[in-house]
Amino acid sequence: MRGDYTSATVVSTATNYIMDKGNVFTHTFRSYIQLRENGSLNLKFWHSNAIDSTWDMGQVAVGSQLGGEWLIEAAFVADGGKTPDGKVVEGSQIPVTFAGKDSKKVTPGEKFYSDEVSIHLPEGHYLSFTWTITTCSPGKTYPFNVEQMLVTAYDAPGNLAHQESATSFTESENMLVFPSYIGYKKDVGEHIVFLGDSITQGVRTTKDAYEYWVARIAAEMGSNVGVWNIGSGWGRAYDTATDGSWLYKAKQGNKVIIALGVNDIDIGKRSAEQLLTDLTTIVSKIKETSPSTEVTLFTVPTFNFSGEQENVWRKVNHTILTHPPVGVSRVFDVAHVLSQAAPNDHLLKPEYMSSVYDPHPNGLAGKAISDAFMSWYRRHYGDSVLV
Incomplete structure (x- = not known):
């Protein structure tokens, strides 16, 4: 677009x-x-x-x-x-x-x-x-x-x-x-696509409040930066890696920010190797279509995993932080923003839970992610395209 x-x-x-x-x-x-x-x-x-x-x-x-x-x-x-x-x-x-x-x-x-x-x-x-x-x-x-x-x-x-x-x-x-x-005629400095699951979509935040982290980031960036949110509830990396309709949308950005993995580990029962392979495929398909597209990869958000799922989560995030897939320009550690202090860093901070039983980030977490991301973004890109 x-x-x-x-x-x-x-x-x-x-x-x-x-x-x-x-x-x-x-x-x-x-x-x-x-x-x-x-x-x-x-x-x-x-x-x-x-x-x-x-x-x-x-x-x-x-x-x-x-x-x-x-x-x-x-x-x-x-x-x-x-x-x-x-x-x-x-x-x-x-x-x-x-x-x-x-x-x-x-x-x-x-x-x-x-x-x-x-x-x-x-x-x-x-x-x-x-x-x-x-x-x-x-x-x-x-x-x-x-x-x-x-x-x-x-x-x-x-x-x-x-x-x-x-x-x-x-x-x-x-x-x-x-x-x-919905497109509107507007000359913008960047076209950023946010590709993720329900956490990117903003699920469990207040209706009509636009308090989820992508909405807050867009407001902070201002209208000279194009932002397209294609977060999808229950979405997973292996859906995107098929190179179908979802990845087609992601490829429309000249910057793509990927925040996937929670559902792969949870309902998808993927191993660390499978998830990392899918993330690598996603990045490679984006770069094949447009080598100049800049890809930022988020760590897998904190989601109160335990047992083997926690082990997979830790392994995937360690790899993302130390050896991200080829083609990834930068990594943002969203898990660090959401996590309790070690050794309970696999658990979401209680104040960020959307309910006692639901680890979807709430509006307060959306602000914390937005604040941390914008600070990180300005360090790497400056304020040249932001208003």
């Missing part, structure tokens, strides 16, 4: 699930997003009809699996107002078109752009995106993100994309159906 456009939001819309129904249906989805800049904007939407990362053990959705055939009946952007309450500001809806048409049939695995659309969004207002989707067959059709909601969204049965009111819409739970990328 380089060139004239950069990501307009830090919200990740990476896909990790797919709609699977026994019947054909029509449904409308309306989401509210805070943009990195408001005012007069020229927007384009890009979409990839494929699943980025595996959900659970892949019973329904597997990384790089293609979506099915479906139809965009209509799509609109609008001023969502100051409160994401299901309606949009009266008279503010603007149609989103595709090659000059209001509707578009989407084919399996297709990647496509919308036409450019211009909108004026007052400061403090949300961008609302609404689209109606009709499936073309029973079974698996369109990919979406099934994690905890980090933004407010609504959905309703039927073709209601044109409707300004909240009538018939209900608030969505664990279902963000949204284009893969």
Whole structure:
């Protein structure tokens, strides 16, 4: 997504699930997003009809699996107002078109752009995106993100994309159906892509608060630096190493920051050697596509591992810190930021836990990571592109 456009939001819309129904249906989805800049904007939407990362053990959705055939009946952007309450500001809806048409049939695995659309969004207002989707067959059709909601969204049965009111819409739970990328016309000094799992996505932080570490880093860097968050809940390095839809997105940055490994060690049961091989493959595939792309690798975040999983975690992080994969320009030790003092450094600091039982980093941890990362970033890069 380089060139004239950069990501307009830090919200990740990476896909990790797919709609699977026994019947054909029509449904409308309306989401509210805070943009990195408001005012007069020229927007384009890009979409990839494929699943980025595996959900659970892949019973329904597997990384790089293609979506099915479906139809965009209509799509609109609008001023969502100051409160994401299901309606949009009266008279503010603007149609989103595709090659000059209001509707578009989407084919399996297709990647496509919308036409450019211009909108004026007052400061403090949300961008609302609404689209109606009709499936073309029973079974698996369109990919979406099934994690905890980090933004407010609504959905309703039927073709209601044109409707300004909240009538018939209900608030969505664990279902963000949204284009893969919102770009706005902006000349930026860097295009940074953050590739990671739910910790990068920001899962377990407060809805609409933008308090996770990627959001905080983007705010600190300022709008002269492009930031695209493609963190995906339950994502793992071996999903990315297949060189499918997820890694395709990562390759769009001229800087790629990788924070993977928790789910490989946990649900993936990968050995240290397997995980390090997958990370090496990811880096090599990025560098093959664009040798000038700069890759930063994070250590595997602290996640309260014990037993053999703790041993794998320690071995992987020791290797990342001492002998990172060929092609890695720099390493950032995020585990050190999150960890308790040794010998309990495999445990997250209690104040950073999202709950007593959940080691996903909370908003306070997001600030700690952002502060440490920005200090590290300025030491290595200076402030030349930051505002």
